[in-house]
Structure formats: structure tokens, C-alpha cells
Amino acid sequence: MLQGLDCNYPRTWMNCSGERVHKMAVFSIVIQQIVNGLILGSFYSLIALGYSMVYGIIKLLNFAHGDIYMVGAFVGYGALGILGSKLGVGWLGIAVALLISMFLVGLLGMLIHRVAYQPLINKRAPRMSLLITAVGVSFTLFNGVMVLTNGEYKTFNTSLGYEGISIGLINITYTQIIMVVATAILMLALYWFINRTLYGKAMRAIALDQDACRLMGINVTKTIGLTFFVGSALAAAAGVMAGVYYGSIQFYMGFVIGLKAFTAAVIGGIGSIPGAMLGGLVLGLLETAGTQLPFIGSAWKDVFSFGILILLLVFKPTGILGKSEIERM
Amino acid sequence: MSKKFLSTVAVTLLTLGLVVTGCGTQPSAPTAPSTTPSASGGAIKIGLPLPMTGSEATYGKDMENSIKMAVDEINAKGGVNGKNIVTVTGDDACDPQQATAAANKLVSEGVVAIVGGYCSGATIPTLTIYNEKNLPFVITAANSSKIAAQNPGNTFEINGTAVHQTQKAIELFKKLGAKNVAIVEQGDAYSADLAKQTEDSWKAAGNTVVSHDVTNKGEQDFSSLVTSLKSKNADLVFWTAYYADGALLIKQLRQGGYKGAIVVGDGSSDLKLIEMAGAAGEGTYVLSPPVAEYLPTAKQFADAYKVKYNQSPGAYAPLAYDGMKLMADALQRAGSTDGKTIIKALSDTKDFIGLAGKVNFAADKTLKESNFIVLQIKDGKFVLLP
Numbered sequence: 001m002l003q004g005l006d007c008n009y010p011r012t013w014m015n016c017s018g019e020r021v022h023k024m025a026v027f028s029i030v031i032q033q034i035v036n037g038l039i040l041g042s043f044y045s046l047i048a049l050g051y052s053m054v055y056g057i058i059k060l061l062n063f064a065h066g067d068i069y070m071v072g073a074f075v076g077y078g079a080l081g082i083l084g085s086k087l088g089v090g091w092l093g094i095a096v097a098l099l100i101s102m103f104l105v106g107l108l109g110m111l112i113h114r115v116a117y118q119p120l121i122n123k124r125a126p127r128m129s130l131l132i133t134a135v136g137v138s139f140t141l142f143n144g145v146m147v148l149t150n151g152e153y154k155t156f157n158t159s160l161g162y163e164g165i166s167i168g169l170i171n172i173t174y175t176q177i178i179m180v181v182a183t184a185i186l187m188l189a190l191y192w193f194i195n196r197t198l199y200g201k202a203m204r205a206i207a208l209d210q211d212a213c214r215l216m217g218i219n220v221t222k223t224i225g226l227t228f229f230v231g232s233a234l235a236a237a238a239g240v241m242a243g244v245y246y247g248s249i250q251f252y253m254g255f256v257i258g259l260k261a262f263t264a265a266v267i268g269g270i271g272s273i274p275g276a277m278l279g280g281l282v283l284g285l286l287e288t289a290g291t292q293l294p295f296i297g298s299a300w301k302d303v304f305s306f307g308i309l310i311l312l313l314v315f316k317p318t319g320i321l322g323k324s325e326i327e328r329m
Numbered sequence: 330m331s332k333k334f335l336s337t338v339a340v341t342l343l344t345l346g347l348v349v350t351g352c353g354t355q356p357s358a359p360t361a362p363s364t365t366p367s368a369s370g371g372a373i374k375i376g377l378p379l380p381m382t383g384s385e386a387t388y389g390k391d392m393e394n395s396i397k398m399a400v401d402e403i404n405a406k407g408g409v410n411g412k413n414i415v416t417v418t419g420d421d422a423c424d425p426q427q428a429t430a431a432a433n434k435l436v437s438e439g440v441v442a443i444v445g446g447y448c449s450g451a452t453i454p455t456l457t458i459y460n461e462k463n464l465p466f467v468i469t470a471a472n473s474s475k476i477a478a479q480n481p482g483n484t485f486e487i488n489g490t491a492v493h494q495t496q497k498a499i500e501l502f503k504k505l506g507a508k509n510v511a512i513v514e515q516g517d518a519y520s521a522d523l524a525k526q527t528e529d530s531w532k533a534a535g536n537t538v539v540s541h542d543v544t545n546k547g548e549q550d551f552s553s554l555v556t557s558l559k560s561k562n563a564d565l566v567f568w569t570a571y572y573a574d575g576a577l578l579i580k581q582l583r584q585g586g587y588k589g590a591i592v593v594g595d596g597s598s599d600l601k602l603i604e605m606a607g608a609a610g611e612g613t614y615v616l617s618p619p620v621a622e623y624l625p626t627a628k629q630f631a632d633a634y635k636v637k638y639n640q641s642p643g644a645y646a647p648l649a650y651d652g653m654k655l656m657a658d659a660l661q662r663a664g665s666t667d668g669k670t671i672i673k674a675l676s677d678t679k680d681f682i683g684l685a686g687k688v689n690f691a692a693d694k695t696l697k698e699s700n701f702i703v704l705q706i707k708d709g710k711f712v713l714l715p
Binding site: 025029032033036037039040043153155162166169171173242246247248250252253255256257287288291292298299302 | 516540542543544545547548549550552553554556557559560573576577580581583584585586601604605607
């Protein structure tokens with residue numbers, strides 16, 4: 001029943017057979033942890049993008065963004081539940097559920113912008129009021145889903161297995177590979193959208209100077225709405241992928257990850273799209289490294305990763321890719 | 330659903346009854362006695378402090394049902410020392426203030442012994458009230474470690490505490506032949522306490538704890554932890570926190586290729602664990618308090634309960650039943666209704682056999698032997714590990 005290794009080397013990274021295995025094992029562990037960090041980081045990146053885009057265009061820290069991720073997971077869960085009988089609960093069903101969730105939650109993002117943020121922007125409300133409104137939206141979504149789901153956990157029923165590639169001690173499942181590839185595709189698509197389309201150009205222009213854009217005939221309100229759509233859709237994609245990958249979702253799943261993604265956006269340089277992508281990966285890798293640190297327990301992993309982040313911001317206050325005279329987005 | 334509704338109605342009616350009698354001129358009999366005593370002067374009155382209203386009312390009602398079943402059985406066999414037992418329920422509403430009022434009321438009713446106690450917070454302030462009158466108290470559910478610490482001498486606990494769970498965990502680790510145990514907790518008082526006690530006892534027995542990790546509540550990714558545990562050659566992982574995050578950990582351990590044993594504490598003893606962990610959950614060991622459903626000794630009790638109350642006995646039903654039977658046994662042995670004599674008889678309890686196993690008391694008047702049980706997930710169900 002037990003695969004107990006018959007050795008008495010409780011120290012980290014030591015194996016029963018001695019030094020040679022020891023080096024091999026360390027190598028495998030490092031690779032495995034890097035893979036773990038990249039996967040975790042790609043979730044952070046996807047959510048950080050939404051933070052960064054919204055901040056870039058209207059200087060709003062949209063604290064409801066973590067909850068939008070959570071709503072995305074629930075919409076995906078619902079969609080998969082309805083579609084599952086027709087399309088199956090394999091990759092096809094998941095992909096369709098993902099797209100549906102992205103679309104609906106994107107619309108939700110636009111609705112939130114219209115109802116909660118735009119009226120304040122129109123009245124040129126102080127930025128602090130917008131921030132508080134964002135906190136209000138966050139609570140509304142959080143408690144709304146809590147009531148609708150009775151606070152229960154929902155289990156994603158998918159047919160994904162644990163098959164994958166294993167080399168030595170390294171295990172990478174196909175699910176993990178597909179998650180990372182999907183994240184990469186979404187990010188490339190976003191990059192293309194921002195830099196190569198007219199809408200993207202409008203967003204970048206608004207980030208620079210809203211009034212000038214109005215004079216040039218750009219519909220500022222609509223473009224801001226579009227930014228919310230794109231950011232929320234990315235968060236929804238992350239939510240569905242997290243649900244599929246981890247297997248269960250609950251109403252408070254957006255809180256911790258929302259804070260961490262916000263952090264990722266800041267380290268990357270808030271307002272910068274490549275910065276958000278990079279920031280997410282850096283945070284993911286740091287956290288993973290914190291778990292495996294010798295001599296200190298994993299209870300310290302957040303202290304470790306956030307300690308490094310403080311240092312980083314002390315030396316580079318605008319974040320890794322942020323510029324002091326920012327050309328946002 | 331409808332059962333829940335029915336029981337809510339029942340509880341509401343009961344409460345109404347309470348209020349009505351409470352407002353009347355007779356301060357006696359908050360609830361009707363469960364059986365009519367053969368001779369009203371010759372009955373033995375036993376007080377049941379339980380939450381009959383409020384958020385915990387379902388548990389209180391469930392425990393009252395079980396206790397009344399025990400009383401009916403005792404009386405059917407001629408009662409105790411020729412006298413019938415009658416019960417008086419005091420509603421503590423799981424609230425310290427209401428509990429104190431209910432305790433004073435029970436005392437003024439002239440009860441000779443107390444059986445019950447569900448919420449630790451509501452039970453602790455009543456201990457001294459009963460002790461002043463030398464009333465013996467058998468606690469059947471509340472199990473905070475503060476109870477034993479503040480026990481004025483009249484109180485006996487028949488529900489296992491963290492100490493007993495640790496005891497059972499160590500026993501299981503040994504049985505599984507574990508060498509490198511890894512403990513994972515969540516930093517909250519409950520899971521940290523169980524983790525620490527288990528680590529200390531396991532080390533004290535001369536064994537190895539390869540790691541003691543703390544995860545954040547609500548964090549979904551355990552992959553780096555899994556890699557770290559594998560790199561430390563852990564062959565048994567003990568999760569001391571709750572089922573939701575526990576299920577995620579179990580899944581990711583198996584996904585990451587971990588092949589050793591997984592043990593989870595009673596916070597994870599929930600059917601939802603099986604649902605959420607899915608196929609990865611198979612083989613997981615679960616520590617659990619003695620629940621009637623999984624106890625072969627409690628089958629007859631569970632069946633009778635279902636017939637009588639039209640619902641399954643709840644989590645604390647077997648212990649409530651045991652508590653009343655134990656009290657009756659002590660009364661019989663004491664041969665009188667004098668408080669001090671009954672307390673002495675309870676202390677002298679030797680190998681009393683209840684539904685949940687043997688009862689002997691340690692020096693601090695908690696259970697001498699752990700009554701925790703070990704379940705294992707097999708084919709999507711919990712099965713009792715012999």
C-alpha cells in the first residue's frame with residue numbers, strides 16, 4: 001500500500017542512494033518547480049492584464065477584477081453543465097464553455113463599467129470615489145454569488161486525466177501543457193489586438209490623452225467599455241481554466257488571486273501589457289521558490305516572495321517594465 | 330428538504346410550547362416529560378442543556394431525540410433503582426447567557442444529573458453552576474480543550490478531543506508503516522493545534538516528520554508544495570484542515586505522481602470530500618468522530634431512530650445516547666441520587682460499553698481511549714477501517 005522509501009535521510013533533496021542521485025534529484029526538482037511556477041504565474045498574468053489595462057486607460061484600480069475571475073469560473077461551470085450532455089466534458093466542451101464565459105463575463109464587465117464607473121467619470125469624481133465604487137462592486141459580486149450558490153463548492157466534472165510526460169522525477173500533465181499554451185495564445189491575441197488594430201490604437205490613444213481623443217472624434221466611453229470587455233473576458237478565461245485545472249470552485253476563489261494578480265501588475269509596471277504578463281510569471285516563480293526554500297517552512301513563502309517584491313519596488317518603483325514617463329498600454 | 334422543513338416546524342412548535350409554558354404561572358416543566366413517571370414523586374429528573382433554538386437547533390433536537398430513546402429503553406426495563414427517569418430540556422440556544430439562564434432553571438427544577446452540552450462556548454460557563462449543587466454532568470458533544478482545563482470536578486466528557494484524534498492518527502500512522510510523515514495545515518487554531526500535537530507525538534515516539542507546511546485558506550495551487558513533499562520522500566501526508574482545500578491537495582498530490590498514503594483529519598470528514606477529490610480520493614484515510622452510519626454496533630440504534638423519528642440520526646446522536654445510558658449506569662451503581670456519590674460512580678466507570686465503544690475516564694475526566702474511527706474512501710464511499 002505504501003511506497004515507503006527505506007532510507008533515513010529526512011533532509012531536503014537527499015535520496016537513499018547517495019550523492020549522484022542527489023544532484024539529479026535537485027535538478028529535477030528545480031525543473032519541476034519552474035514548471036509549477038510558470039503554470040501558477042500564467043494564471044496571475046491573465047488576471048493581471050485586466051488590472052493593468054483598466055488602470056492604463058482610466059487610472060482605476062479595479063478591485064472587483066478578482067471577483068470577475070470568480071464569476072467567470074461559475075459561468076463556465078454553468079455552461080459546461082448545460083453543454084456537457086451534447087459536446088461532452090472533454091476539451092471541445094471546455095473550449096466552448098470557455099468562449100461562452102469569456103463573452104458573457106466580458107459583457108458583465110461592460111455593464112459594470114456603464115453602471116458603476118462611467119457615471120462617476122462623467123461627473124469627474126475624485127479617483128478615491130471610483131476606488132470605493134470598485135470595492136462595492138467587488139462585494140456585490142462576491143456576496144451575490146455566495147447567495148446564488150448557497151456558499152457551496154462546485155465541482156467541475158471533466159474527463160481530463162492525469163496523463164502526461166514524465167521524465168525522471170518530473171511530471172507534466174497534458175492538461176498543464178494545454179493550459180500554458182492557451183494562456184500564451186490569449187496573450188498573443190491581446191498583444192495583436194492592442195498593437196495592430198484600430199480599436200487597440202484608440203485604447204492606447206485614450207491612455208495618453210482623453211481630451212485630445214475626444215477632439216479627434218474617438219468615442220472614449222465606448223472604447224473604455226471595450227477595454228473592460230477585453231479585461232473581463234481574459235479574467236473569465238482564467239477562471240474557467242482554473243476551475244478545469246483545480247477541479248472545484250467557490251465564491252471566495254477570487255480574493256487571494258485577485259490581490260496577487262494586482263501585485264503582479266504592479267511589479268510588471270502597472271499600465272504595461274507586457275509588464276503584466278512578465279509580472280505574473282515572476283510572482284508565480286517567486287512563490288514556488290518560496291515553498292522549496294531550505295531551512296524555512298512553506299509558511300514563509302509569501303513573506304519571502306513579497307519581501308523580494310518590496311526590494312524590487314524600492315529599487316525600481318515603476319515596476320520591471322514601467323517607465324517613469326509612462327506610455328501606458 | 331421536507332425533512333428539514335418538518336424538523337424546523339417541530340422545533341418551532343416546541344419553542345412555542347416553551348414560551349407558552351414559560352409565560353404561564355407554572356415555572357416548572359419547560360417541556361413535557363418524555364415518559365409519564367409511574368409515581369410522580371419517585372422519578373429521577375435529568376436535565377438536558379441543549380440548543381433547541383438558533384443555528385444549532387437541528388443538532389440539539391437530534392441529541393434530545395437520542396437521549397429520549399435511551400430513556401425509553403431504560404424505563405421499559407424498569408428504570409433505575411426502581412424509579413423511572415424523566416428528562417427536562419433546557420434551551421441554551423448555543424449562547425453563553427441563555428445557557429446560564431437555562432442551567433439555573435434546570436437546577437431550580439430539581440434535576441439530579443445533567444446530560445448533553447453541544448456548543449463548547451455555551452457549555453463552559455454552566456459547569457460551575459452545576460458543580461455548586463454537586464450535579465454530575467456528562468458532556469456528549471462539546472469538546473473544546475478548555476472544558477477539561479476549567480472542569481470544576483463534576484464534568485465528564487465522552488466526546489473525543491484533539492488529544493484523542495492525535496492518538497488515533499499516530500495509531501494509524503504506525504499501522505500503515507509510515508516512515509517520513511509530512512504534515513500540512515492551514516494556520517487556523519483548529520488545524521494548527523491538531524498538526525502540532527500530531528507532530529510532537531509522532532516525534533516523541535521516535536519517528537520522523539519530514540516537513541510541516543502551512544497553506545493559505547482559499548489558495549488553489551498546491552503544485553509547488555507537492556513537488557517539495559515528493560523531494561523530501563514523504564510517504565504519508567497528513568492534512569489537518571477542512572475538506573474543500575483538502576480535496577484540492579489530494580487531487581494535486583495524485584496528479585503530481587505522489588504514491589504514498591494520505592490521511593485527513595475530522596475537519597475533512599465530509600461526503601463533499603469524496604465528490605470534490607473524485608478518483609484521486611480513493612484510498613484516502615479519514616479520521617472521524619463516531620458517526621452512527623459507520624458504526625456496526627450502532628446499526629440497531631440507527632434503524633430504531635429512523636423508525637421513531639423518520640430521519641437518520643445526526644453526527645452526535647450515538648454519543649448522546651451513550652451519555653444517557655452511562656448516566657443511568659452510574660445512578661444504578663451509586664444506588665442513590667446524591668450528587669457526590671454519582672460523581673464518584675462516574676469516576677469509577679470501568680469499561681462501560683456504548684455504541685461508540687468503550688468508556689473509561691482518564692484523570693482529567695476525558696476519555697481514556699480515543700473513540701475516533703478511521704474511514705477509508707473506497708469506490709466513492711466511506712468505509713470503516715477495522
